[in-house]
Amino acid sequence: MTKNVVAVVVTYNRRDLLETTLRGITSGTVLPSTIVIVDNASTDGTQGFLAAYKGPVPTDTIRLPQNLGGAGGFVVGMERAVLDHAADYVWIMDDDTEPQPRTLEEALSASQAYAAESGGEPSFVASRVVWTDGRDHPMNRMRPRLGASEDDRGIAGRAGGVQIRTASFVSVLIEAGQIRHHGLPIADYFIWNDDLEYTARISRARNAISVEKSVANHHTKSFGDAGADPGARFYYEVRNKLWVYTRSAALTPWEKVLYSGASARNWTRTIAASPNKLLLIKGLLRGLLHGMKAPRSNEQVLSGIYPLRDVRHAGGPVT
Secondary structure, X not given: OOOOEEEEEEEOOOHHHHHHHHHHHHOOOOOOOEEEXXXXXXXXXXXXXXXXXXXXXXXXXXXOOOOOHHHHHHHHHHHHHHHHHOOOEEEEEEOOEEEOOOHHHHHHHHHHHHHHHHOOOOOEEEEEEEOOOOOEOHHHOOOEOOOOOHXXXXXXXXXXXXXXXXXXXXXXXXXXXXXXXXXXOOHHHOOOOHHHHHHHHHHOOOOEEEEEEEEEEEOOOOOOOOOOOOHHHHHHHHHHHHHHHHHOOOOOHHHHHHHHHHHHHHHHHHHHHOOOHHHHHHHHHHHHHHOOOXXXXXXXXXXXOOOOOOHXXXXXXXX
């Protein structure tokens, strides 16, 4: 049976990169049935480009009246994919992602091969993410599933993948039943670590894999991880990680201890290496302070902006 794949792209003021993303999606050996595009109130001509865009795959464009960040954009786009387009899989990515011709085909093939052997599909399949020169991108390192059984590792390997715990929202194929079961990402994260929380949430009870042959390019300005030059965005890194560790059940208790220790070390190194130490220290203190208060619900964040519906009432099997 042919499965219905709906792509979701979130964009903000990167019209040229968005065009590259859409060209990558529509040049694939396997195409999604629909591309849901969430425009976060762009002011760079993106609105006009999307109004005139006519590609080989139907598009459903939602222009939000204000910028909700990547987190809010994915909440809206994933809701739309599940409720309005009856997705079996939701393939999500930012507007600086460029899928390669076989990206979707290889991800689908691995997911279905995994299901054939294990009896159930992985919660998500993450593509290998490379920079523009083909090197593995350090910003998109995937956390392995520590303690995975030999049987689980073997099943993943025979499907062409490896067991992982989390991934970034740069070409991730999510089995839609998991969205109906676990709900949506958390919009109040705005940017950064919404993908960490969400992929950890849906993979806590069901395995996830990354697939070497499914490759996507990540068109960041520089080759480095999120701590390379965070500037004022360091605030979101600190606040949102604190939310993941203290306000979410996505990670197990021992994972929270392990990951929080790693975060503390990384934050120390980032500040020490930065020429803007005072800016980062202010971001650290603000992030720690604001992280002590729980994130707002998606309904609160989107109130008056988008009429959010509950995907967990959408019906359909959790496969």
